[in-house]
Amino acid sequence: MEYALIIGAKSDIGRALAARYARAGYNLYLAARKSEELTREADNLRIRYNVRVATLEFDLLDTGNHEEIYKQLSPRPAGTICVAGYLGDQKIAEIDFSEARKIIDTNFTGWVSLLNIIAEDYESSGSGFIIGISSVAGDRGRRSNTIYGSSKAAFTTYLSGLRHRLHSSGVVVLTVKPGFVRTRMTEGMDLPEKLTAKPEEVAEDVFRAHRKARAIVYTRWYWRWIMWVITRMPDRLFQRISI
Numbered sequence: 001m002e003y004a005l006i007i008g009a010k011s012d013i014g015r016a017l018a019a020r021y022a023r024a025g026y027n028l029y030l031a032a033r034k035s036e037e038l039t040r041e042a043d044n045l046r047i048r049y050n051v052r053v054a055t056l057e058f059d060l061l062d063t064g065n066h067e068e069i070y071k072q073l074s075p076r077p078a079g080t081i082c083v084a085g086y087l088g089d090q091k092i093a094e095i096d097f098s099e100a101r102k103i104i105d106t107n108f109t110g111w112v113s114l115l116n117i118i119a120e121d122y123e124s125s126g127s128g129f130i131i132g133i134s135s136v137a138g139d140r141g142r143r144s145n146t147i148y149g150s151s152k153a154a155f156t157t158y159l160s161g162l163r164h165r166l167h168s169s170g171v172v173v174l175t176v177k178p179g180f181v182r183t184r185m186t187e188g189m190d191l192p193e194k195l196t197a198k199p200e201e202v203a204e205d206v207f208r209a210h211r212k213a214r215a216i217v218y219t220r221w222y223w224r225w226i227m228w229v230i231t232r233m234p235d236r237l238f239q240r241i242s243i
C-alpha cells in the first residue's frame, strides 16, 4: 500500500489523521519536531492497523532542509497531509514583529517551501494528493486573529493555485477549513460546545472529502454556511460585532 506523509503528526488533528489513514491501510511517514516523541504512537499504529510507520524530524521553519528531507523518503509518499500550524499570540504579534513573522512563516512560508518541492515531484510523476489544513479564520480577517487569519488566507490561496496548476496532472489538492476543534491549540479557550468538533471528526471529514476528490471541505460541515454569512456581512455591520 502507498505511503501518506503527515507533517505535524504530533498535533491532535495530525494524530487523528494518522489513525484514520492507517485504518484505511496507508503506510505512514510521521513528520514532526522532536519526532522521537512519536515512537509509542508509531508502535501502536503498526500493531493496531498492520501498516508500516516511520517517523522523521521536520521543522517547517527550517526551510533549507526541506528538499533533502523529502528526497530521502523511499518510497516517495503518494500523498502529503499538511497539518502543523501556529496560532501564536495576536497581542504580542501586534507589537513584536518576530512573533508575527513566526505565525506567517509557520502557516504559510514553510508550506510554500515544502509544497513547491512536492508539487514538482507529483506533477512530473502524474499522481499524488496534497491535503492542507487551513482554517475558517482565513475566510475573513478579524481583530482577534489578524496575523493568524491572514497567514491561513495566504495558505488557502496557495492551495487553490496548486489545485489549479496540478489538476491536469491528475494530482488532487484538498483544502480543509476547520472551525473550532478541541485540541492543544485551543486549550483553555471558552469554545461553544455545539460548534466545536473533536479531532477524530475532522479526520473523518478529511478522509471522506479526499475519497470524493473534493476541492474544499469545511469541518464541521455547517461552518460553510456560518462563513457564507460572515464573508457576506457588510463592513459597517461587521465592525460592530465582536467575533
Ligand SMILES: NC(=O)c1ccc[n+]([C@@H]2O[C@H](COP(=O)([O-])OP(=O)(O)OC[C@H]3O[C@@H](n4cnc5c(N)ncnc54)[C@H](OP(=O)(O)O)[C@@H]3O)[C@@H](O)[C@H]2O)c1
Residues within 6 Å of the ligand: 008, 009, 010, 011, 012, 013, 014, 032, 033, 034, 058, 059, 060, 061, 083, 084, 085, 086, 087, 106, 133, 134, 135, 136, 177, 178, 179, 180, 181, 182, 183, 184, 185, 186
Ligand atoms: N484547533 C482548532 O480549533 C483549529 C481550527 C482551525 C484550524 N486548525 C489548524 O489545524 C492544524 C492542527 O492544529 P491542532 O488544532 O491539532 O493544534 P496542535 O495540537 O497545537 O498542533 C499544532 C502542531 O503544529 C506543530 N508545529 C508548530 N510549529 C511547527 C514547526 N515550525 N514545524 C513543525 N511543526 C510545527 C506543533 O508541533 P509541536 O508538537 O512540536 O509543538 C503541533 O504539533 C493547524 O494547522 C491549525 O492551524 C485548528
